[in-house]
Amino acid sequence: MSQSLTAQARALPMAIVTYLERSVSAKPASARQTFVENAVVVDDGKSYTGEAAIAAWLAGSAAEFEYTTTLLRTETDESATTVVNRIEGNFPGRSVDLSYRFELEPETGLIQNLTISI
Template identity: 40%
Template sequence: MTALDAREVGQALATLSAEAVVTDEGHDYTGHDEIGSWIANAASEYTYTTEFIGATTTDAGVDLGQHLEGDFPGGVADLHYRFTFDGALISRVVIEP
């Protein structure tokens, strides 16, 4: 999450399997090239802060909550990042309210 929030593409990709899929706003980004581009550009037109809400483990992986406040439409959002793992690497991330 730290690498993602800081748009540190290389560090974020190092946590993902080569075939990983990220779903954000209903769109799938598959593999390091698409996900790297998404990390570098997602919400880059907005300024916002994030606050860790909490995390729970699930049968599939980890569900992490994050509170965002900023100059994006609506100004406030609570998002869930649902991580699925393949061994030590993340194979899927679904971001949704």
């Protein structure tokens, strides 16, 4: 995501905004704080459950490639908020639009499920 948040991004729940900012920062593992303890992330067909697995996933995905993100759109329904980002970088294909489907825990507002797909 670009350095300055768009109005569309600022309208998202705080946990999502924070996750999007931190996941592309110099310290992506800090995005772990936006998840509940027993959260589940599904990315590239693999599931990561719990604090340690998600922290390792965050660290690993950031180290693999250099990339930038551009917010394309957001969608909200009764159970989730979906953010579609264009990812461009030094990975095979060089550009892809990824859908991030966030389900938040009602009590804390933190992420309980995140599914990333093309």
